[in-house]
Amino acid sequence: MKNTISRMALTITALALTTPAFxxxxxxxxxxTCANIQxxxxxxxxxxxxxxxxxxxxxxLYDRYVSGDRFCKRDERAEPALVPSKDRANCHVRLCKTYEPIIDFFD
Structure with a gap:
């Protein structure tokens, strides 16, 4: 039992050390520049x-901007947004926004 716990602890530690931190x-x-931001x-x-x-x-001001929906939470969608950049007053990016799905109970 003690040996099994030691192996598990060693395995978890090894995984933690080899998994890249993003x-x-x-x-x-x-x-x-806007192109570099994009x-x-x-x-x-x-x-x-x-x-x-x-x-x-x-x-x-700051926020988390994304390249598309797959980087948003389940109840969010990537919506168009604008930020200032070195070369443009309005650089087009996307920001995750909460959405309410439309459910038609009478259909």
Missing amino acids: AIERVDTPQT NILNRDGAAILRYPSKRVANYT
Whole structure:
């Protein structure tokens, strides 16, 4: 029994050490071109995009943006969004938004 527990602990430790840690990239959009932002999202599937607020001085906005629906939660869909970039005032990206499925009980 003790030997089995030791083997299990060793196996779990080995798996934890060999499994890559997927850190999400953080991008300051005003220093990055729109094409590069879109390339990062297409390559990684998701990234944290940070940019200054237009309404509040010295305030940074950020959110998790994605390349498509498969990077959203089950009750979310990837919706079009805009962020500022180095070369564009409005860079087209996607943001996960909660949606309510339409269920027709009378059909």
